[in-house]
Amino acid sequence: MPHRISPRSPLHTSLLNLAALLLSALLASTAQANVAWRELPARGEDGPVTVFYPSETAEQAQRFGPFGELRLAAEGEPAPARGNGRLVLISHGSGGGPWGHAQLAQALVRAGFVVAVPWHRADNFRDPSRPGPDSWKLRPAEMSRAIDAVAADAGMAHFALDLERVGAYGMSAGGHTVLSLAGGRWSAGGFKRHCDTHLAEDFQFCVGLITRLNGGGLDGLKQWAARRVLAWRFADDTPQTHEDPRIRAVVAAVPAAADFELDSLVQPRIPLALLTARQDAWLHPQWHSDAVLQRCRQAPRQPCEQLADLPQGGHGAYLAPLPAGLDGLLGDLLNDPPGFDRNQLAEIDARVVGFFQKHLLQP
Incomplete structure (x- = not known):
């Protein structure tokens, strides 16, 4: 005959109390922080830094230009108890900004991270005047100074961040940024040599959004003009490198990478993960x-x-949200190909979160 516990026994009461404690702990662990954002002011020649962080302030729907409506708490009260003491940087793509990575930022913040996105100088949607190698030379140091900006901000001090264990994510030109942070070495001359060899096949990497090859009679002239500009502007073989020992793990999404000396990435300086896309027509895999x-x-x-x-x-697969209404060449390069399911991005964001948890939170 099975042993029965009396409803009024001390053991029964203890089990009920234990169950209540376990339920309370489970609810506390699954409750998610709200996501707040604010902009740290520009410092010197650097642009502002947008930060996303855990907050108890209620989220509200806001529109962010072409990126549509997002639910965030503007200038929300910091909730340090919801944080995990770690910072993740995001390097946006060419002509981009923080809002194209807002869903990833939200996933990271709900897992306890603080997220900082520097506006890369002269290569963001407010000022897209100097994309390409000119920007790539500046970006890694801008990431380092974004850490400094977070460290100097009184509001972020509530989170007691360990700024010796920082993560970095980058997409497209931002992927180029984080490959540099992982120990990659590149040069303007390497960019030119790749384009000399693969100009027609990798045309948009080499010329950006100025024009495209369409099979018409002007394609030869476009390639001739591109080679002239490449020879004039990008002959410098000076190696470009940047190391910041505070950055301990990086994720590169569809990165610009053809100008890197690949031997410099045989042994990445820090853990490196990649997100790739087979139909990428801007940066062919x-x-x-x-x-x-x-x-x-x-x-x-x-x-x-x-x-x-x-x-x-x-x-544009890893841009979330994807700007609406893109047309022309930019639309052809960024809009989702037929059959692409954006519902899978939540799972991919969870993998990115897990990668940073593994490499930043564990000893």
Whole structure:
């Protein structure tokens, strides 16, 4: 006969109390912080830094230009008890800004991270005047100074951030930024040599949004003009590197990478993960993300990871939210190809969160 516990026994009461404690702990662990944002002011020649952080302030729907409506708490009260003491930087793509990565920022904040997005100088949607190698030279140091800006801000001091264990995520030109932070070495001359060899096949990487090849009679003239500009502006072989020991793990999404010396990424300085997309027509995987993966997977001690590979994803697959109403060349390069399902991005964001939890929170 099974042993029965009397409803009024001390053991029964203890079990009820234990169950209540466990339920309380479970509810506390699953309750998520609201996501607040504010903009740290520009410092010197650097632009502002947008920060996302845990808050108890109620979120409200706001519109952010072409990125549509997002639910965030503007200037919300910091909730340090909801934080995990770690900072993740995001490097936006060429002509971008923080709002194209807001859903990833929200996922990171709900997991306890503080997120900081520097507005890269002269290569954001407010001022897109100097994209490409001119911007790539500046971006890694701007990421380092974004850490300094967070450290100097009184509001962020509530979170007691360990700024010796920082993560960094970057997409497109932002992916180029974080590859540099992972130990990658590149040069303007390397950019030119790649484009000399693969100009027609990788045309948008080499010329940006100025024009495109369309199979018409002017394609030859476009390529001739592009080669002239490349020879005039990008002959410098000075290696470009940047190291910040505070940055301990990076994720590169559809990165610009064809100008890197791939030997510099055989052994990444820090854990490196990539997000790739098979239908990327701006940065063709074979010369960019796939080339990095093939080389860094040879690393004996610090192998890189591929967190996601989207068979139907285009270059804008990891922008979330994706700007609405894009047309022309930019629309062709960023809009989702037929058959792409954006519902999978929540799972991919969770993988990015897990990668940073593994490498920033664990000893």
